[in-house]
Amino acid sequence: MALIDPHLFYEQALVGNGITHAFGVPDSCLKGLLSYLYATKHVPEHIVTASEGAAVGIAAGYYLSTQKLAVAYMQNSGLANSLNPLQSLAAKEVFGIPILLVIGWRGRPGEHDEPEHLLAGPCTLETLSINGFPYEVMPDTLPEITQVIAGLVKTAKEGHTPVALVVPNHRFAEYRSDGAIQNGANGTAYGALRGTASKICRNPSRVEEWRSAEESLPLSREQAIRCVIKQLGKADVTVSSVGGNSREIYMIRKENGEDLSRSFLSIGAMGHTYPLAYGVQIGHPLGRIFCVEGDGSFLMHVSNIAVLAAEAPSNLVHVVIHNGIHASTGGQGIPIDTNNLLSLAGSLPYKQKFFVDTAEGLFQAFEWAEKSTLIVVVVNQSVKKTLPRPSEHPFELRDAFISSFT
Numbered sequence: 001m002a003l004i005d006p007h008l009f010y011e012q013a014l015v016g017n018g019i020t021h022a023f024g025v026p027d028s029c030l031k032g033l034l035s036y037l038y039a040t041k042h043v044p045e046h047i048v049t050a051s052e053g054a055a056v057g058i059a060a061g062y063y064l065s066t067q068k069l070a071v072a073y074m075q076n077s078g079l080a081n082s083l084n085p086l087q088s089l090a091a092k093e094v095f096g097i098p099i100l101l102v103i104g105w106r107g108r109p110g111e112h113d114e115p116e117h118l119l120a121g122p123c124t125l126e127t128l129s130i131n132g133f134p135y136e137v138m139p140d141t142l143p144e145i146t147q148v149i150a151g152l153v154k155t156a157k158e159g160h161t162p163v164a165l166v167v168p169n170h171r172f173a174e175y176r177s178d179g180a181i182q183n184g185a186n187g188t189a190y191g192a193l194r195g196t197a198s199k200i201c202r203n204p205s206r207v208e209e210w211r212s213a214e215e216s217l218p219l220s221r222e223q224a225i226r227c228v229i230k231q232l233g234k235a236d237v238t239v240s241s242v243g244g245n246s247r248e249i250y251m252i253r254k255e256n257g258e259d260l261s262r263s264f265l266s267i268g269a270m271g272h273t274y275p276l277a278y279g280v281q282i283g284h285p286l287g288r289i290f291c292v293e294g295d296g297s298f299l300m301h302v303s304n305i306a307v308l309a310a311e312a313p314s315n316l317v318h319v320v321i322h323n324g325i326h327a328s329t330g331g332q333g334i335p336i337d338t339n340n341l342l343s344l345a346g347s348l349p350y351k352q353k354f355f356v357d358t359a360e361g362l363f364q365a366f367e368w369a370e371k372s373t374l375i376v377v378v379v380n381q382s383v384k385k386t387l388p389r390p391s392e393h394p395f396e397l398r399d400a401f402i403s404s405f406t
């Protein structure tokens, strides 16, 4: 089957059907298309949102002011995040707002996929149909796709309803533009990181900020995670977020010949890592809990942190790894620059906050953390091309983790 060229998809299947705007959270099935949009379309034509529900919200508002359909894109694991605004804002039973959902289909029946996709995958079409959202699975050729989207747009407009194009894996060709977006590097986010990392600012009243005056960021995500693992005490555990963060912890633990009893790898549930770690802490008052989370995951449900962090105990340390991108899905930027991310983080009610970008700064923060703590570590965007995925069944990982408390 020939792979679909993202540029032709955009021009023919979307613009050809009157759609010029797209908002959403990245997904690896849609990687080629999203890398193309990220490199060539800018706000407000293309907006990477913090959560899938926000994409539906923007698409609904855009329709209200333009009477034009927009794309709200997402991975099927994020469909649940978007169901509230779909059901209670856009649905034909409420305001009847046409939106084209473009949904990456992980865990499609018959295809091998990771455990976190095995429930949502087979339910995806059913979830759409029980909610009354008409859908089509993306066909193989561009003319067929263009025709299917024309039909969906017609249904959406006539039926005053969201509709969905469900996209199986490996359908889009990779987008390449003179190497500009390979391996996660991207103009906007990287520029923002470089620009703000070159100053040292110390504001002990609210945040301890030790960032080097170097032009380039010395640490990668992997090196930052190595620092976390290195300083763990005997009773300390990690709880880590979806994607590369957990896979790097897995890799390092294996390299060290350690079992996984002191690391819970939360392979799904993007955005819910801090509440998960908070829950672990309730039954683990003695050791420290290091919650290791990517900046995309941190942003997705940051309001949970606003509620929890003030009362969080002294043994919970939240390490947010700020690389400015969704590295695990191909490097699409996160929708906030470093200054704003740090301002947001600085306003959250942890008792201690550290912003660092070197190993020395990170180790110092670990040493000084003695209350509910946030450490934002600003890292560069280099990642290994391939990272191991846990070969153990999630039950095995769960039981190993549980065994460290018994």
Ligand SMILES: Cc1ncc(C[n+]2csc(CCOP(=O)(O)OP(=O)(O)O)c2C)c(N)n1
Pocket: 025, 026, 027, 028, 075, 077, 078, 081, 221, 241, 242, 243, 244, 245, 268, 269, 270, 293, 294, 295, 296, 297, 298, 323, 325, 326, 327, 328, 329, 334
């Ligand atoms: C609810 C939900 N939406 C989208 C995804 C797809 N997804 C998997 S990893 C990832 C990127 C995570 O980014 P970040 O937390 O910044 O970590 P990084 O990959 O940069 O280390 C995304 C969007 C998902 N797993 N779940």
